Amino acid sequence: MSKIFSPLFQAATYTRWLHLLLGVVFAGVMVMIYPGTVGVSTARMLTAGSVVDSVLLGAVALVPAMRHVEGLQARILLMPQREEDIGVAYSRSWADRRRTALWLIARVALGTATGVLTVRTLLLLGGGRGFGFRPPGGPLWRVVLALPVLFALLWAVVLLGRLQLALAVALLGPSPAERLAEAELRAEQLLERNRLARELHDSIGHALTVTILQAGAAREVADPAFLDKALAVIEETGRRAMEDLERTLVVLREAPEPGASAAERPGLDQAPGLFDTARAAGSPVEAAIEVQARQLPGVLSREAYRIVQEGVTNALKHAPGAPITVRAELADGMLALHCANSLAAGGRRGGGKGLRGVRERAALLGGEAVAGLEGSEWVLRVRLPLRLGL
Known part of the structure; x- marks a missing residue:
């Protein structure tokens, strides 16, 4: 009824x-x-x-x-x-x-x-x-x-x-055209969300890794000078993480504040700062960045920085204290990135979210990323085309 x-x-x-x-x-x-x-x-x-x-x-x-x-x-x-x-x-x-x-x-x-x-x-x-x-x-x-x-x-x-x-x-x-446009918009939004997730994972993950290592080392070493240096590294790393977080929040805001977008995402030319942080955490870094920032498109430079950051962060996390080797060079119209570290310290590596993010970054730029054991080293190799979209 x-x-x-x-x-x-x-x-x-x-x-x-x-x-x-x-x-x-x-x-x-x-x-x-x-x-x-x-x-x-x-x-x-x-x-x-x-x-x-x-x-x-x-x-x-x-x-x-x-x-x-x-x-x-x-x-x-x-x-x-x-x-x-x-x-x-x-x-x-x-x-x-x-x-x-x-x-x-x-x-x-x-x-x-x-x-x-x-x-x-x-x-x-x-x-x-x-x-x-x-x-x-x-x-x-x-x-x-x-x-x-x-x-x-x-x-x-x-x-x-x-x-x-x-x-x-x-x-x-x-209409079918409107449905397609709506599907494309949803896909773009999902891609943007994934990109922001990678940004937070890479920047905040790197900062937390360095902070944990520095805090642990400072507790073990009873040296006031070392303690001051560790605290300075923690402070600088935290400041950079806050800047990265602010940049990500600017993207998430529907109406960014005037001047909020002035802070650009870091590029490959800022990689030496990563190496200094890793050295301060106790891992020797041998770096050879044979690329000038003006030689790379902006998006390629920024993504390359994040890839190198992920490689250094993984080395610090899984093999603290082990030497790290980083190279970046141009060859045959490609940007080649190489990040390796010894596993002598007994680190165990796996295919976590960070490496998956590196592969996604490389794929979106038309390149490729390979990571794995080569002898006694864990090596990350990435090749990215200079002419994007081709």
Whole structure:
């Protein structure tokens, strides 16, 4: 029983009824201004009116904003389960305009049917000739007929409203091009989120690794000079981590503060700072950066810095105190990065999130990254093309 009566008490039924009745307004206005309707048969007037209405509605559908307006109104009054099922974009193609024209024609047709049904039912309940006959008897008969007639009318409205909603989803719903654009936007957002996650992992992970190593060493070594140096390294590393975190938060903000984007992400020319931090943590670093910052595109320099940072961080984490070798050079139109460290200290290596992030960075730039044991060393090799996108 609830399935029979519950739709009659839902707000959607009455907002859809209003939406349907709005469709009859256009037909009503056109009937009043049709020339030569006096003395013309109803069938002929309806035929001529349908043709004229269709032509006018087709012309209105050519306006790009019409699809936007109709979509907004349908979302509010037809109350779909998901608003995104009904589009609100402007018409961008002839296919969109055709669908909008079909929607307007269908809306006026369903609205006219709903209006006629509503008016005739009210006439019948008022004692008039609603559907070609007049109810027998007096007011008592009208009271007896009221409930079943109203029940039938409301269920007709429920069905017509559902049909109107289905047409709105089919004709006003996102086109294939809009769905593709939405999918591309979601993909871009996911890529941006992954990039930000890598940024935080690389920068904050590096800072925490250095901080832990320095704090542990300072506790073991009872030397005031070493303690001062360790605290200075921790302070500098924390400051850099805060700068990286602020840069990431700037990207996440919808409306960045004026001047907030002035701090650029670090490039490969700032790699010596990483090496100084590693040396201060007790790991000797032999670095040969044979590349000038001006020789690299900005994005390549920034990603190369993050890759080198990840290599140094992994060396500090898994083999603290072991010598680290870093090289960066240009060869055959490629930027070659090499980061190696000895495993003599007994470190255990694996394919964690950091190395996966390095591979993702390299793949997005059209390059490749390989990491693994080579003799007694753990080696990370990355090759990135200088001409991005080719």
